[in-house]
Amino acid sequence: MVLEGIMTGLSTAFTFTNILMVSLGVFAGTFIGMLPGLGPISTIALMIPITYGFEPSSGLILMAGVYYGAVFGGSTSSILLNTPGEASTVATSFDGYPLAQVGKAGKALATAAYSSFSGGTIGAMFLLFAAPALAVVSLSFQSADYFALMVMGLTAVSAFAGKGQFLKAALMTVLGVMLSTVGTDDSTGVQRFTLGQLDLIDGISFLLLAMATFALSEALISVLKPGETSNAAQTAVKDKFGSLKVSTQEFREIAPSVGRSSVLGFFIGVLPGAGATIASFLAYGMEQALAKGRAKLQFGKGSLKGLAAPETANNAASTGSFVPLLTLGIPGSGTTAVMLGALISYGVQPGPRLFAENPEVFWSVIVSMYLGNIVLLILNLPLIPYIARLLAVPKPFLVPFVLFFSLIGVYLVSFNNFDIYLMVGFAACALFFRLLDFPMAPMLLGFVLGGLLEENLRRALLINDSSLSFLWSRPITLIILVITAVVLFLPLYRSLVEKFRPQP
Amino acid sequence: MRRDKVGALVILALSIVYGAMAFNIPEAPGVEGAGVTPSSLPIALSATGIVASLLILVLPAPRRIDRDDEDESSFSDAFKGLDWRCAAFLFLLMVGYGLTLKPLGFLISTILFLWGGFWTMGERRIKLMLLVSIGVTVGFWFILTQLLRIYLEPGVLHFLGMD
Numbered sequence: 122m123v124l125e126g127i128m129t130g131l132s133t134a135f136t137f138t139n140i141l142m143v144s145l146g147v148f149a150g151t152f153i154g155m156l157p158g159l160g161p162i163s164t165i166a167l168m169i170p171i172t173y174g175f176e177p178s179s180g181l182i183l184m185a186g187v188y189y190g191a192v193f194g195g196s197t198s199s200i201l202l203n204t205p206g207e208a209s210t211v212a213t214s215f216d217g218y219p220l221a222q223v224g225k226a227g228k229a230l231a232t233a234a235y236s237s238f239s240g241g242t243i244g245a246m247f248l249l250f251a252a253p254a255l256a257v258v259s260l261s262f263q264s265a266d267y268f269a270l271m272v273m274g275l276t277a278v279s280a281f282a283g284k285g286q287f288l289k290a291a292l293m294t295v296l297g298v299m300l301s302t303v304g305t306d307d308s309t310g311v312q313r314f315t316l317g318q319l320d321l322i323d324g325i326s327f328l329l330l331a332m333a334t335f336a337l338s339e340a341l342i343s344v345l346k347p348g349e350t351s352n353a354a355q356t357a358v359k360d361k362f363g364s365l366k367v368s369t370q371e372f373r374e375i376a377p378s379v380g381r382s383s384v385l386g387f388f389i390g391v392l393p394g395a396g397a398t399i400a401s402f403l404a405y406g407m408e409q410a411l412a413k414g415r416a417k418l419q420f421g422k423g424s425l426k427g428l429a430a431p432e433t434a435n436n437a438a439s440t441g442s443f444v445p446l447l448t449l450g451i452p453g454s455g456t457t458a459v460m461l462g463a464l465i466s467y468g469v470q471p472g473p474r475l476f477a478e479n480p481e482v483f484w485s486v487i488v489s490m491y492l493g494n495i496v497l498l499i500l501n502l503p504l505i506p507y508i509a510r511l512l513a514v515p516k517p518f519l520v521p522f523v524l525f526f527s528l529i530g531v532y533l534v535s536f537n538n539f540d541i542y543l544m545v546g547f548a549a550c551a552l553f554f555r556l557l558d559f560p561m562a563p564m565l566l567g568f569v570l571g572g573l574l575e576e577n578l579r580r581a582l583l584i585n586d587s588s589l590s591f592l593w594s595r596p597i598t599l600i601i602l603v604i605t606a607v608v609l610f611l612p613l614y615r616s617l618v619e620k621f622r623p624q625p
Numbered sequence: 626m627r628r629d630k631v632g633a634l635v636i637l638a639l640s641i642v643y644g645a646m647a648f649n650i651p652e653a654p655g656v657e658g659a660g661v662t663p664s665s666l667p668i669a670l671s672a673t674g675i676v677a678s679l680l681i682l683v684l685p686a687p688r689r690i691d692r693d694d695e696d697e698s699s700f701s702d703a704f705k706g707l708d709w710r711c712a713a714f715l716f717l718l719m720v721g722y723g724l725t726l727k728p729l730g731f732l733i734s735t736i737l738f739l740w741g742g743f744w745t746m747g748e749r750r751i752k753l754m755l756l757v758s759i760g761v762t763v764g765f766w767f768i769l770t771q772l773l774r775i776y777l778e779p780g781v782l783h784f785l786g787m788d
Contacts (some may be wrong), residue, residue: 302666469695538727
């Protein structure tokens with residue numbers, strides 16, 4: 122069955138249009154993702170309006186390319202400028218930037234590209250077997266199980282948010298779910314929280330929220346905190362890149378790290394809420410712990426292993442995070458939440474039925490991941506010294522363009538001025554919370570999962586004669602909820618213990 | 626005041642207002658007693674929001690390993706030394722863009738918006754600014770209207786016969 126699926130995927134992905142799509146996607150993703158401050162979430166959100174009206178599989182293939190491109194673009198700015206576009210490439214800058222400083226930017230970028238390629242490809246191979254297997258199991262899932270899964274997803278994103286961030290992430294998740302309740306209630310037709318505004322009857326558009334809280338607010342933050350990045354960019358781009366070659370000796374050196382990090386990254390990516398950031402830090406930590414002697418001392422000073430590990434892991438995790446998205450329709454991270462938004466805008470509802478009803482979409486996404494990785498390696502890498510010149514585009518031109526594309530992207534969907542004002546409002550709020558160090562991704566995830574959460578809760582209660590017994594009557598539901606409880610209370614317990622421990 | 630507490634206070638207020646509004650959501654006709662009413666989830670959310678924000682307000686600052694006790698930083702610190710003037714202008718420009726998009730039309734309002742944006746960001750090379758803003762706007766307009774056949778408001782250009 123897997124083989125048949127691969128053939129379906131190959132025949133869909135290997136058409137002229139779709140190869141063009143994935144190449145375009147990778148290029149555009151690298152371009153936008155490279156801009157300091159704009160991470161993959163903003164990049165994908167910015168690309169959604171452009172792909173409206175595409176065939177679902179073409180649109181998705183383009184998006185998969187954008188995703189990979191954006192992740193790689195983020196690594197490029199981490200290595201060249203030490204300004205990671207987003208959290209998952211922070212670990213890349215630990216060893217990537219020191220390499221660039223000693224004139225080995227080319228080698229660092231090439232290593233990053235090869236590692237990303239390996240991580241992505243190995244991840245896609247796992248995905249090839251894990252996703253169909255899980256899709257078959259998930260066909261037996263009922264509303265109660267889905268409800269439990271969503272609760273787990275929402276809890277996990279807070280639990281994995283990092284030390285001291287748990288409550289803040291939880292609050293932002295709640296805020297996101299609250300925003301999802303604005304508009305007409307689907308099953309009863311009752312209007313909620315519309316404040317008498319006709320424009321809010323259909324609810325808040327996902328694209329609008331994603332654009333406002335990511336693309337707009339990230340661009341505005343870069344205005345508020347004028348840094349030295351543009352000067353650094355000028356010098357980084359003018360400086361020599363050095364050779365893009367990686368020697369056989371060096372390949373041999375990093376190969377084991379790449380192997381380990383791929384497996385680690387993929388499995389962390391599959392977990393809801395964990396994702397690329399945690400995977401990259403864990404892989405870096407693991408390699409540092411395993412290294413011996415002089416190699417260990419190299420970490421943080423330009424170790425190729427230290428660069429390869431997080432790069433491999435974050436790509437493998439990005440691939441892994443597609444498992445819950447494609448098979449259960451549940452995004453496990455902010456980025457996959459945007460991907461889900463893109464899918465829904467093409468009229469595709471991911472979940473167990475996607476696998477059964479639109480196998481060509483399901484398989485072509487998986488196949489296009491390989492394709493995306495290949496394009497990244499053979500087309501992007503040689504061009505990177507030229508693409509990197511974009512980093513030298515002066516900020517006075519860049520910021521207005523980002524604002525314009527965000528506003529017009531949302532406006533072109535609705536042709537409603539109200540959406541522009543709403544975006545400006547959300548951007549202002551997002552700016553406020555960002556300055557207070559509240560994370561935005563959980564809010565977006567809460568918003569996407571909120572509607573599904575309520576729908577499945579309703580259905581489960583309806584099937585169960587309004588009794589809450591559905592929470593424990595099915596073993597799958599119960600197991601998921603128990604895991605959720607553990608995930609929820611472990612960090613809470615630990616942070617409470619720490620807070621009340623007498624200070625030394 | 627610690628900055629995460631300020632954030633929590635804001636969300637606490639939001640949760641209370643949201644909860645109050647949730648209690649006023651009308652019952653859906655014919656579904657009484659069906660378990661979940663349109664206001665059930667909102668009420669639960671409001672309660673969760675209130676509890677979680679109160680926890681942040683009451684508990685001492687968490688110690689963070691990754692950044693040295695950054696959570697101790699105060700509200701005013703988080704907002705100090707930022708380029709507010711520039712950001713405020715950009716906000717005004719965006720609102721202005723929304724206001725002018727229909728009456729002035731896509732071409733004129735976009736050129737003005739981009740030009741204003743470049744100026745706000747400190748660019749002063751007038752010719753370059755004009756060239757970039759007009760070039761990008763016309764190029765984008767051409768792709769949308771001529772290639773993708775998407776209708777854009779002509780605005781005042783309508784009267785000049787350019788639509």
